[in-house]
Structure formats: C-alpha cells, structure tokens
Amino acid sequence: xxxxxxDSPGQLVAALTxxxxxxxxxxxxxxQHEPESSSDTLGVQIVLEIAQERLDALVAAIKLQGVSIxxxxxxxxxHRQSVxxxxxxIQTDIGDTIGRIDATGSAEVxxxxxxxxxxxxxxxxxxxxxxxxxxxxKRALDLLRQVAAEKGLLIVEPLxxxxx
Amino acid sequence: MRIAVLGLGAVGRGLLQMxxxxxxxxxxxxxxxxxTSARIDPxxxxxxxxxxxxxxxxxxxxxxxxxxxxxxxxxxxxLVELTPTNAMTGEPALTHIRSALESGxxxxxxxxxxxxxxxxxxxxxxxxxxxxxxxxxxxxGAIPVLHAIRDGLAGNSYSSITGVLNGTCNYILTRMDDExxxxxxxxxxxxxxxxxxADPTYDVRGIDAAIKxxxxxxxxxxxxxxxxxxxxxxxxxxxxxxxRLAATQDCTIRLIGEAVPxxxxxxxxxxxxxxxxxxxxxxxxxxxxxSTDMAGEVTLMGKGAGSxxxxxxxxxxxxxxxxxxxxxx
Numbered sequence: 001x002x003x004x005x006x007d008s009p010g011q012l013v014a015a016l017t018x019x020x021x022x023x024x025x026x027x028x029x030x031x032q033h034e035p036e037s038s039s040d041t042l043g044v045q046i047v048l049e050i051a052q053e054r055l056d057a058l059v060a061a062i063k064l065q066g067v068s069i070x071x072x073x074x075x076x077x078x079h080r081q082s083v084x085x086x087x088x089x090i091q092t093d094i095g096d097t098i099g100r101i102d103a104t105g106s107a108e109v110x111x112x113x114x115x116x117x118x119x120x121x122x123x124x125x126x127x128x129x130x131x132x133x134x135x136x137x138k139r140a141l142d143l144l145r146q147v148a149a150e151k152g153l154l155i156v157e158p159l160x161x162x163x164x
Numbered sequence: 165m166r167i168a169v170l171g172l173g174a175v176g177r178g179l180l181q182m183x184x185x186x187x188x189x190x191x192x193x194x195x196x197x198x199x200t201s202a203r204i205d206p207x208x209x210x211x212x213x214x215x216x217x218x219x220x221x222x223x224x225x226x227x228x229x230x231x232x233x234x235x236x237x238x239x240x241x242x243l244v245e246l247t248p249t250n251a252m253t254g255e256p257a258l259t260h261i262r263s264a265l266e267s268g269x270x271x272x273x274x275x276x277x278x279x280x281x282x283x284x285x286x287x288x289x290x291x292x293x294x295x296x297x298x299x300x301x302x303x304x305g306a307i308p309v310l311h312a313i314r315d316g317l318a319g320n321s322y323s324s325i326t327g328v329l330n331g332t333c334n335y336i337l338t339r340m341d342d343e344x345x346x347x348x349x350x351x352x353x354x355x356x357x358x359x360x361x362a363d364p365t366y367d368v369r370g371i372d373a374a375i376k377x378x379x380x381x382x383x384x385x386x387x388x389x390x391x392x393x394x395x396x397x398x399x400x401x402x403x404x405x406x407x408r409l410a411a412t413q414d415c416t417i418r419l420i421g422e423a424v425p426x427x428x429x430x431x432x433x434x435x436x437x438x439x440x441x442x443x444x445x446x447x448x449x450x451x452x453x454x455s456t457d458m459a460g461e462v463t464l465m466g467k468g469a470g471s472x473x474x475x476x477x478x479x480x481x482x483x484x485x486x487x488x489x490x491x492x493x
Contacts, residue, residue, distance in 0.1 A: 082413060082436070083436070084406045084409055084410060084417075084436060086401060086402065086403055086405075086406055087401075113409060113412075115403075115405040115408070115409065117403070117405065121403075122401075122403060123405070124403045124405035124406045124409060125409070126409040126410075126412065126413070154397065154401045154402075156402070156406060156410075156417055156433070156434045156435060156436055157433070157435060157436065158415070158435060158436040158437070159326065159420055159422070159435040159436070159437050159441070159443070
C-alpha cells in the first residue's frame with residue numbers, strides 16, 4: 001500500500017509510529033522536496049505492507065495522530081512467487097487446486113503455464129501465486145503443499161523467500 | 165603416527181596410494197583389513213605391497229586375521245574406518261569405531277552410517293577418552309566443509325546450511341537442463357559413466373543427501389538429529405518440462421539440502437534456483453553454502469566423490485589430529 005501525506009513538521013514520525021504498532025512492514029519512505037513548489041504542500045510517500053484486515057484500523061490511527069492522508073494507493077497482492085507442479089494435474093482437478101488458493105482471499109493464482117506431453121504422462125505446470133503479505137504467501141504455499149500431498153503431486157519450490 | 169585402515173574399497177585403495185606417493189606425510193601404516201582378511205605389523209606395512217596383493221588376490225592377506233583383530237591389536241594411534249556405509253544400522257563400522265574410541269584411539273572415517281545414526285554417542289565416547297573423531301570425508305568429498313565449520317569459521321554462529329550434497333543427482337539435473345534429456349536418459353548416462361550405482365535409489369531419492377545434511381546439522385549445531393527428522397523428496401519424479409519451465413524464468417532445478425534450526429527445518433528436495441545462484445554448479449560437483457553472523461555467506465565448492473579426492477579429506481583429518489595431539493607415536 002502507498003500512502004501520501006503533507007510534509008509538515010512532525011507528520012512523518014506521527015504516521016510511522018502506528019504502522020509498527022499495527023504490525024505493518026515499512027518498505028520505503030520517499031521524501032521529495034521539489035524546489036518549485038511551496039514547502040507546506042510537499043508529499044511524503046510511504047510504501048508498506050500490512051494484513052488486509054488491519055488496514056482500516058491503521059488508517060484510523062494515523063488520522064488520529066493528526067496526519068492528513070492525501071492519497072491511499074493499494075496494491076493488494078504485493079508478493080509473487082512461482083512454483084513448479086508435476087503430476088496428473090488435470091485429472092486431479094486443476095480448477096479445484098487453483099480455487100483453494102483463491103478461496104483464501106489473501107492469495108491467488110495469477111498465472112498458470114501447463115505442459116502436457118501425452119495422455120498418460122504426468123504434466124508439468126509453472127504456477128505463479130500472488131499474495132498480500134509475506135506471511136500470507138507462506139500460508140498459501142503451505143496450503144498448496146497440503147493440496148499437492150492429497151493429490152499426489154510433486155511441488156518444486158524456489159530456494160529462498162518470496163520475491164518482493 | 166601409526167594408522168590402521170579398515171576397508172580396501174575405492175576409498176581405502178586411494179588412501180594407500182596417496183600414503184605411498186607422499187611418504188613425507190610421515191604416517192606409518194601398521195594394520196589393514198578388508199572384508200575377509202587382515203594384516204598387522206607394528207613395524208609398518210608397505211602400502212604398495214598391500215595394493216599389489218589386493219589387486220592380485222582380491223584380499224590384503226592370505227587368511228587368519230580380521231578387522232576385529234586389527235582393532236584388538238592396539239597397534240595404531242588412529243583407526244581409519246572406510247568400510248561400506250550402512251545408513252540404517254551404521255554397522256559394522258559403528259562397532260569398529262566404538263571399540264577404537266573406548267580403547268583411547270583416534271578415529272577418522274569416510275563412513276556416513278555411524279556418524280548419521282549415532283553422532284551424539286560417538287562424540288561422547290571420544291570426549292570421555294580425550295581422543296578425536298573426525299569425518300570430513302563423509303560430506304562433500306574433497307571439500308573441507310567440516311574443517312571450515314570447526315576451524316576457519318570458528319566463533320561464527322550459523323543460521324542456515326544449504327547445499328548440493330549429491331553429485332549423482334547434480335549430474336542428472338545438469339544433463340536434463342543442458343541437453344533436454346529425460347530423467348531416465350540422464351540416469352542411464354550417469355550409470356554408464358560410473359557416476360550412479362546399479363541401484364541408484366539412495367542417490368536419486370535424496371537419502372544420501374539427507375544423511376549428509378544430518379551430519380552437517382549435527383556438526384554445526386550439535387542437534388542430535390537423525391535421518392528420520394529430514395523431509396525428503398528425490399529427483400526421480402522430475403520431468404524435462406519442469407526444467408524447461410524453470411528456464412523460462414532464467415532458473416534451473418537442483419537437489420538442495422537445507423537446514424534452518426530457527427524454523428525447525430531439515431529438508432532435501434528439488435528446488436528452483438536462479439541460474440546465477442552460487443549453488444547452481446555443473447556435473448558431479450558438490451557445493452555448500454554456510455550462512456554465518458560474522459562472515460556472511462560462505463560457499464565452498466568442489467569434487468564430491470572420487471577415491472583420491474576422498475583421500476585428500478582423510479589425510480586432512482589425519483594431519484589435524486597429529487597437529488593437535490602431538491606427532492610422536
């Protein structure tokens with residue numbers, strides 16, 4: 001999520017304090033002084049990640065600090081990660097596999113590339129998942145692992161955490 | 165320093181060849197045993213004569229003596245245990261090593277079985293007897309990873325170990341990626357080149373890599389874990405399409421052992437890695453990445469198997485013992 005506010009004294013600290021209190025993770029603080037504009041209308045941009053259900057409470061808390069939020073841009077699904085799935089993907093209902101990830105509400109299957117060599121042979125897919133937070137990505141992958149175990153599919157995960 | 169060698173397979177013969185080629189190392193071979201015979205001479209044996217006899221007759225001595233006699237003779241300072249690995253029981257090496265440690269002798273081994281099945285027990289025995297138990301050759305062939313953990317990086321704390329720990333799997337995956345071979349084709353090729361056993365189950369199902377991961381985890385953190393604690397997925401279910409799809413992301417697939425104590429994670433599985441990742445190495449090589457607090461990430465890479473390469477690891481252990489426990493004997 002992106003948050004833009006006025007650059008007046010004390011506003012930045014006032015905005016940052018509630019973010020950590022609500023368990024948000026600050027990714028970037030962009031503080032721009034444009035010489036041609038007058039100083040009291042300058043913008044500060046904060047890029048942060050936070051669980052969807054805590055967003056409204058955070059915005060309220062920031063406002064309570066007397067910070068005026070000019071604009072709130074939400075990129076819900078910030079994290080993406082691709083995994084490879086091997087097995088009888090179609091026969092084990094790939095629609096259901098995707099549906100169970102999407103049903104979490106905080107993660108979804110964004111891309112799917114399936115290779116099917118021959119009818120009886122196992123097929124292989126590159127499946128890209130997007131999620132709101134790192135924790136939600138981990139939960140989505142845990143769920144995918146569980147579905148794969150039920151359906152006898154092999155999952156090949158990347159080494160290292162989710163891509164930013 | 166007097167050494168006794170148990171086991172005259174490829175590794176044992178490689179060690180004897182290097183002892184013969186490098187007399188300046190100053191080790192005196194006082195006993196050898198293979199599976200059916202043994203030879204003991206407190207004044208020293210000639211490694212070349214032993215190799216000739218083994219080559220000509222298939223045994224290192226006519227008859228009469230056995231490995232147990234070698235251990236009981238006490239005519240050595242260091243027992244070098246090189247018998248074949250049994251990952252389930254660790255035997256007969258486990259008994260050999262216990263007996264030697266109990267009689268106050270140092271032990272050097274390339275045998276993964278005893279270290280993976282009873283590291284804690286053996287380490288306690290060695291501590292009680294104030295002798296060394298070293299097993300550099302069990303992990304990563306010639307790569308001095310255990311030396312690095314114990315000595316070179318001493319004082320660091322480790323947050324994770326990841327590595328390519330099985331050369332057979334790495335060869336198969338390299339060939340599937342480079343040439344578009346199927347898993348079966350690449351395995352057949354690995355067999356023909358002698359990189360894979362007739363029964364490749366231990367390698368391709370990830371068990372060999374898991375045993376090495378257990379040894380690394382126990383050495384690094386003293387966790388006392390065993391093979392049962394490792395979540396294992398092999399490479400035998402991988403398709404060429406999986407490597408092709410990984411390639412579309414500028415990635416490839418390698419069998420990776422991963423230990424992260426903070427997450428209670430011990431896993432061997434095929435994983436997708438960017439092509440420029442330090443663990444993406446070719447052919448039968450092995451590589452191990454240590455994540456440390458002071459040194460950051462340290463990656464060691466080298467030959468993971470081979471008789472002379474393994475002899476290098478064994479000799480490194482022997483010299484470390486001599487340096488620490490004086491060179492008399």
